[in-house]
Amino acid sequence: MHLVPRLRSSLAVMKNPTYTGENRCIPCTLLNVVLAAVLSIAVMALVGTIDTSVGAPAGVATFAAAAALIYFRGYLIPGTPTFTKRYLPEGVLAAFDKAPERTDWGEIDPRELLFAFGVVVDDPTMDDLVLDPAFVDAWNRSIEIHRTEESELRRSLARLSGVERSDLEFRDGPHVFAAETSDGHLANWPSRAACVADAAGAVVLPQWDPDWDRRPVAVRADLLAVLRLFLERCPTCDGDVMLSQDVVESCCRRRDVAAATCRDCDARLFEMDIDLAME
Structure with a gap:
């Protein structure tokens, strides 16, 4: 037997x-x-x-x-x-390729939407775009909850994607953090830290976006992904986040990417393909 x-x-x-x-x-x-x-x-x-x-x-x-x-x-x-x-x-x-796909925002540019909401503002003292301090405070408080409370993480992601939280399972693999349901694959993030940031942002951003509930899930995901570009501290270990240009090499291809990575735990928070030939 x-x-x-x-x-x-x-x-x-x-x-x-x-x-x-x-x-x-x-x-x-x-x-x-x-x-x-x-x-x-x-x-x-x-x-x-x-x-x-x-x-x-x-x-x-x-x-x-x-x-x-x-x-x-x-x-x-x-x-x-x-x-x-x-x-x-x-x-x-x-x-x-198993790496995250290049973001294609089509006719809707989430950066412009975030600017229109007042989430992203122009800081003349830094000559750069930054997040509104009130949004940062609310987002950080939400991140603190989501990185320590698994139930909150599940609840926020279930609400964001329209699935039952009891049907939500996580898979933490090499260079990818995935959410899956009984129906199959749901979403990928480059790390658990990126997932925590999105789940926390999905709680706060609707307070700034009056059309949040009417937006397609793909557009909401793009908005949350762009927010990760502005992270200064890692959502899981609170380490410093650095922006850099990197080369990602999978089994059989190389990609040039712009990346946001935690200096302490090396969690990848954001990754977007770039074409060096166009620069």
Whole structure:
């Protein structure tokens, strides 16, 4: 009766966690599956020239073995990330990349909306845009609650996204903090700190935005994301936040990004792709 748990345990040991599970690279996996199919067809044709009755079974067996290697080890062909990065179009890599997608605000620029609400104001002494001090005070108080009260975090995110908070689950993985429901994936943040900032902001911002309840969830999310650009302290450890230009490298692609990161805990709070060629 213990055969199934033992089998599962043995199979889990065979997996390479670096390239499987949450760390599996979809473009590399697809490329390896294609290569496995090509290899299987070649084996089937070669063996078929010798004995047509075993050509097809040999091809199927080859593909099954290759698929098992891809599943358990991540790759069939060593060096796949290099090949993928070099030969797959950037659009294909971007479509499957696990990093946060580039923000596309379309006709609605959340920065202009925040300025219209009075949340973002022009500070002549600093010659820069800053958050209204009253908003900052309210946001900081809300952040303090959300970083220590899991129930508040769930309640605010459920209200923001229109789901039941009892159906909300969090997954904290490498470089991503995700919210999921029984229906599937709900949202991604670059860190738990970014999620706390958004949940706290979702409580305060409606007091400044009279149309908040009528705005699409995507627009609300963009407004909250822009607010994170103005964070000076980390929502989870209270460390200093710095703005910088960085290079994010996933398994098979590199992206230039503008990023806000905590100096102390290294939590990424905001990340947006930039095109250095346009500067």
